[in-house]
Amino acid sequence: MFLDRVKLMIKAGDGGNGAISFLRTKLVMNGGPDGGDGGKGGNVVFVATKNMNTLYTFSFKKKFVAENGGNGDKKNMTGANGKDVRIEVPCGTVIIDAETDKIIADLFEDGMEFVALRGGEGGHGNAYYKSSIKQAPAFSQTGEKVKQKEVYLELKTIADVGLVGFPNVGKSTLLSCISNANPKIANYHFTTLYPNLGVCEVKGQTFVVADIPGLIEGASKGQGLGHYFLKHVERVRLILHLLDISESEGRDFIDDYHKINKELSHYSAELAKTPQVVVFSKTDLLGDDELKAKISRFEREVGLEHIEISGATYKGIEELKKLTLEKLSKIPKKPPIEVEEFDFDRRQKNTIxxxxxxxxxxxxxxxxxxxxxxxxxxxxxxxxxxxxxxxxxxxxxxxxxxxxxxxxxxxxxxxxxxxxxx
Ligand SMILES: Nc1nc2c(ncn2[C@@H]2O[C@H](COP(=O)(O)OP(=O)(O)OP(=O)(O)O)[C@@H](O)[C@H]2O)c(=O)[nH]1
Ligand SMILES: [Mg+2]
CATH class of the missing domain: 3.30.300.350 (GTP-binding protein OBG, C-terminal domain)
Known part of the structure; x- marks a missing residue:
């Protein structure tokens, strides 16, 4: 199962209460106040990790609560601070406030951390309130109580390269040829049900490739699963647009090219501007002359940079890897999503x-x-x-x-x- 949007309930820890206590020892019968302060509640922290690539774990666990601060104690003992709750999410997870729909963070890089909610302050013990007038304050402060909040996590995959094309054109086959991924490959439409990621290595350098399945005509209007997955192409720097040049399913390959591009531009103008290289797949199924004739037609009618491959004979695979790396070296990384200035964990401590x-x-x-x-x-x-x-x-x-x-x-x-x- 692929899960790329979930709603979570999160809550930071409440602060511990301050203690009320007076020093009593064998020697001191009525000593001063010695009630310690309560500890601080734990924070809710999100951490991006490259070891996850779906939000699947959150289909079981949707509630994350940090530990409360411990209460203060006698002998000026401060309560223990509550432990933070650390929530690991895949790189590219966007955190959205469920109440306002505003984006509060984009955890786009491995290791990135975001403190979504801060724990409540501990209350002061009665020792704190001792003054020249109040020698024996018999009161303490309760810990700060913090509210729970709801957030959406939305995964917008971070990959350098996106493989797009009609079903069955050989996207997963290509992914398995160029990367460490081991996707399911079969001769029917929608074999791949969710985006697969693979790491491709060329000359000691690596890049991440995402296989974006389910794109069909009308995808941007909600047909099939494509629309759902287009958000995973939003952040790729380069699109490898696969066209089955053998036309094994009877469709015109240039027609396919225009149809997919139309879906991309309907989804977002930004996506339509992402650089593309056209990859002719299944070239092994054509004779040389036929292949040449089709490529010349493409050059006349479209004229975009292209490369020929075959997942069956491995023709063009090494060239494609090198070409992709060379292209990527010239395209800057996409910046993280701009987050509006907005205090999600708002606590207006000074308002009356x-x-x-x-x-x-x-x-x-x-x-x-x-x-x-x-x-x-x-x-x-x-x-x-x-x-x-x-x-x-x-x-x-x-x-x-x-x-x-x-x-x-x-x-x-x-x-x-x-x-x-x-
Ligand atoms: N002859 C030949 N067959 C290929 C080539 N690439 C893929 N195929 C076959 O085409 C079929 C579809 O390949 P997939 O890689 O599963 O295609 P896909 O684009 O991932 O398809 P979906 O996941 O359904 O969108 C499989 O039977 C593959 O073996 C190729 O270069 N040559
Ligand atoms: Mg596939």
Whole structure:
């Protein structure tokens, strides 16, 4: 099975909670606060590897969750940081935000890494809150909770060369002759059901060849499987366009040439501009004179660079490998897909927004608030007093007053609802 688009659920680890603890030893009865901070949650990291070429593994596993940070402990022990979850994907995997459909990364090169989601921050332990006024804070901060997200992975194969042509023209045969790949070859249409990749070596240099199956007339409009696979030709630098010059299936080979090109240009204007070399296959099935006559006709009517091969006798195979390498040396690598400036893992830590409900209640929201209320323990007077004084320090009371806050008005901050008193 070939899988080149999947939806995954990913989640970074939550931060660990800070601890509440006071030092107690034989010698010190009522020591100071020593609750340690919580550890940071693990990240979600995607890693490109050349050892995979489909997204097949994701048909079983679609959920990836990084480890949560450990909670802080007594004796100022910081919680352990959560382990990252590392997701290996084939080179050429594009990561798309399922919510906005925006591309967030293009992992085009082996070893490339992308941190998609960062783990939550650990909460501070009560030791952190000790000050000259609060000698014994009996509260700590909870770890930052992070949300899960959904992404699509879409594979746009990274190959240097794409083999295109009608079914049965000998694409897989050619791939098996020039590379280490061992594709299925048979005398019927759609033998190959998904793109095969092979590495071809010439004079100590290598390039990657992809056999793109299923292209037929109407492919760009969704006929057959071709349209589905055209995205794998998008990034090739050179197209080897195979034409069965023996016309073993009764079609006109020049007609085939135009039809395939039409599909490529319908799919994308960019693809139509990709340099091509025409490869005449199955030349062993023609006599010399017949072959010559057909080639002259092609030269008159089309006039594109071409080469003759036979997968049966190996004629032209070495020449084709050398020609391909020579061509590639002059064509620059395609750049990765441009990714828009966009923070997928957006956490607006500094925002404060004030709105009013129908009954006049003031609602305070925003990233800064999320962070701040993590430390409030409602049934602890010290903690609540700390919360109130921080509301002043942070300028939130002033902001509320600007919006018309008066004595007796109700204020809602996350789960905390209180009546304002000057
Ligand atoms: N005589 C001869 N037969 C060939 C040559 N190349 C391929 N064939 C035969 O043509 C048939 C189709 O070859 P494949 O390589 O499977 O063709 P394909 O283009 O990959 O076909 P699909 O995967 O169906 O798109 C097989 O029976 C091959 O043995 C050739 O150069 N000469
Ligand atoms: Mg094939």
């Amino acid at each position: 927004e004030i709105t009013r409900e129908d009954d006049g209640t003031f609602v305070v929201e925003g990233g800064k608030i999320d962070n701040f209320v993590r430390g409030v323990v409602l049934d602890d007077t010290l903690s609540f007093a700390y919360f109130q004084s921080r509301l002043n320090d942070m300028g939130i009371i002033d902001m509320l007053k600007e919006r018309g806050l008066k004595n007796g008005d109700t204020v809602k901050i996350k789960d905390i609802v209180f009546e304002y008193m000057e």
